[in-house]
Amino acid sequence: DIVMTQTPPSSPVTLGQPASISCRSSQSLVHSDGSAYLNWLQQRPGQPPRLLIYKVSDRFPGVPDRFSGSGAGSYFTLKISRVEAEDVGVYYCMQATQFPYTFGQGTKLEIK
Amino acid sequence: QVQLQESGPGLVKPSGTLSLTCAVSGDFITSDLWWSWVRQPPGRGLEWLGEVYHSGNINHNPSLRSRVTMSVDKSQNQFSLELSSVTAADTAVYYCAKVGPARGGIFLHWGQGILVTVSS
Numbered sequence: 001d002i003v004m005t006q007t008p009p010s011s012p013v014t015l016g017q018p019a020s021i022s023c024r025s026s027q028s029l030v031h032s033d034g035s036a037y038l039n040w041l042q043q044r045p046g047q048p049p050r051l052l053i054y055k056v057s058d059r060f061p062g063v064p065d066r067f068s069g070s071g072a073g074s075y076f077t078l079k080i081s082r083v084e085a086e087d088v089g090v091y092y093c094m095q096a097t098q099f100p101y102t103f104g105q106g107t108k109l110e111i112k
Numbered sequence: 113q114v115q116l117q118e119s120g121p122g123l124v125k126p127s128g129t130l131s132l133t134c135a136v137s138g139d140f141i142t143s144d145l146w147w148s149w150v151r152q153p154p155g156r157g158l159e160w161l162g163e164v165y166h167s168g169n170i171n172h173n174p175s176l177r178s179r180v181t182m183s184v185d186k187s188q189n190q191f192s193l194e195l196s197s198v199t200a201a202d203t204a205v206y207y208c209a210k211v212g213p214a215r216g217g218i219f220l221h222w223g224q225g226i227l228v229t230v231s232s
Contacts, residue, residue, distance in 0.1 A: 001175075037216045041158075048207050048222035049150075049158065055216055092158055096217025100173040101160040 002026050002095050006104035012112045019080040021107045023093035028073050030097070037096040040069055040078045043106075044089040052091075053078065085111065114138035116208050116223035124202075124230050130195040134208030134223055141184055142166045146211040147191040148219070149182065151204040154227075159204075163211055164191055198230045 003026040013019045021040075029036040040053040051060045053069035056076060066081040080087055088111060093104040120132035134147065141147065148163040162172030164182040172180050181194040195202060205225040212218035 031215070033215070035216075039217055039219075041219070048209075048225050049219070050222070051219045054218050060218075094158075094160075094217060096215070099171050100162075100175070101217050103158040103160070105157050 001100055002029070002098055002102050004093055004095055004102050004104035006091075006093055006107050008107060009105070010108040010110065012110050013080075013083045014112045015085060016082050019083050019087075019109060021078045021091050021093075021109075023071075023076045023078070023104050025074045025076075025095055029076075029095050030073060036072065038069075038071065038076050039094045039096060040067075041092045041094060041103075042087075042089050043092065044086075047089075049092065080109075083109070083111070114210065114221045116210060116221060118206060118208050118223045118226040120226060120228070122227060122229060124198055124228060125232055126199055126230055128198055128230075130193070130198050130202060130206075130228055130230070132193045132206055132208075132226065132228070133190050134192070135188070135190045136210070137189070139210065141186055141189045141191060144213040145220075146171075146213065147184065148209045148211045149193045150207045150209060151202075152207070152225070153201075153204045161193065161195075200230050202228070203230045204228060 005024045007022045038056050041049040043049045057069045090106040115137045117135045124130045146163040149161040179196045184191045207225045208223040209219045210221040
């Protein structure tokens with residue numbers, strides 16, 4: 001299985017300031033079709049997860065443009081340009097290049 | 113508006129079988145979509161269990177070996193999960209989800225989740 005490792009485990013951020021979460025995979029996520037299937041999900045407290053970003057950098061419909069994804073190969077980043085109160089929760093990266101799909105351990109975003 | 117609703121026993125005895133159903137409304141189980149199960153032990157991260165297509169095709173997590181069965185009930189517009197020989201390690205919130213047809217694990221919609229506790 002592909003192991004996904006996220007850093008940091010938690011991220012205290014001031015409202016209005018940027019935040020960044022890193023995700024590394026144990027092997028390249030580039031599929032034979034040339035795409036990397038790396039997604040980012042947000043889980044607010046008491047809620048199911050919600051897809052934010054798919055295929056590294058494509059924003060899911062309805063996701064604010066302050067969320068952006070980047071990366072290639074085995075290294076990926078989720079950035080929030082200006083953190084808002086509603087962004088509090090746990091963020092997971094997830095690879096869908098190879099079965100079984102696997103998730104990072106999560107990064108808890110909290111407000112300072 | 114698409115809704116997915118998990119249902120089933122909230123308590124299962126060790127060595128028993130966990131059986132859950134996900135009722136789908138606002139979409140057809142026979143659509144070109146995958147129907148997936150993901151679980152989350154209390155206070156922990158997410159684990160993908162597998163997905164089923166209305167044709168009966170299944171992709172599953174090998175870590176669960178032969179304990180998992182997934183199926184689709186077209187007449188009831190729902191899909192199901194069975195996990196046999198459960199232990200305390202299977203205690204988790206179980207989510208059902210609707211996944212897009214293309215490669216990439218596009219989780220389009222999630223149920224609210226159901227907590228299943230394995231205990232005698």
